[in-house]
Amino acid sequence: DAKTTQPTSMDCAEGRAANLPCNHSTISGNEYVYWYRQIHSQGPQYIIHGLKNNETNEMASLIITEDRKSSTLILPHATLRDTAVYYCIAGPGGGTSYGKLTFGQGTILTVHP
């Protein structure tokens, strides 16, 4: 799996958009970008994933650069409950690959009132 690099921590004001960057310069053509988050004392929670195109779901948007070497997770209106560690993971898709995840250290996002 390609290595990913994320900032150690970020802050965001409640109600504002949180933009979490991730570098994955060695990502290969068949590797997806996955985002999970872990709220304190809970198991990781899937947020979103994508291959080439930008993606949006009810939780967030994922913007992947054209060269696929970096991506940004956007939480459009952050709330206090979004305070968590956010993991960006590059890895293959399909079959058992969806659960075979290589977690890095992630970004600690703190949302302030």
Add this chain to the structure above:
Amino acid sequence: DAGVIQSPRHEVTEMGQEVTLRCKPISGHNSLFWYRQTMMRGLELLIYFNNNVPIDDSGMPEDRFSAKMPNASFSTLKIQPSEPRDSAVYFCASSLPSRSRAFFGQGTRLTVV
């Protein structure tokens, strides 16, 4: 959908004792994963199963660790004998290819004294 269910949520045991962690995957999911999380090493994949068959156990730290999946609705992770360095949070996850993501349980916090 009850989610991935792990038991017990907390376990405290003495060094040298046998410990058994249990996991019930989401009904219908055909892949199951065991992860361990520590402050030093983060989240690590220990072993995973596909259709009840162990596929890759290269993440299992030592022969003291073993995992089984006797049927599609139950898996165990056993540590015998346990050591203080096994203290960690152990997560179980399950996935189904059509869902494109992994679903994690709430974890078992193991303390070996």
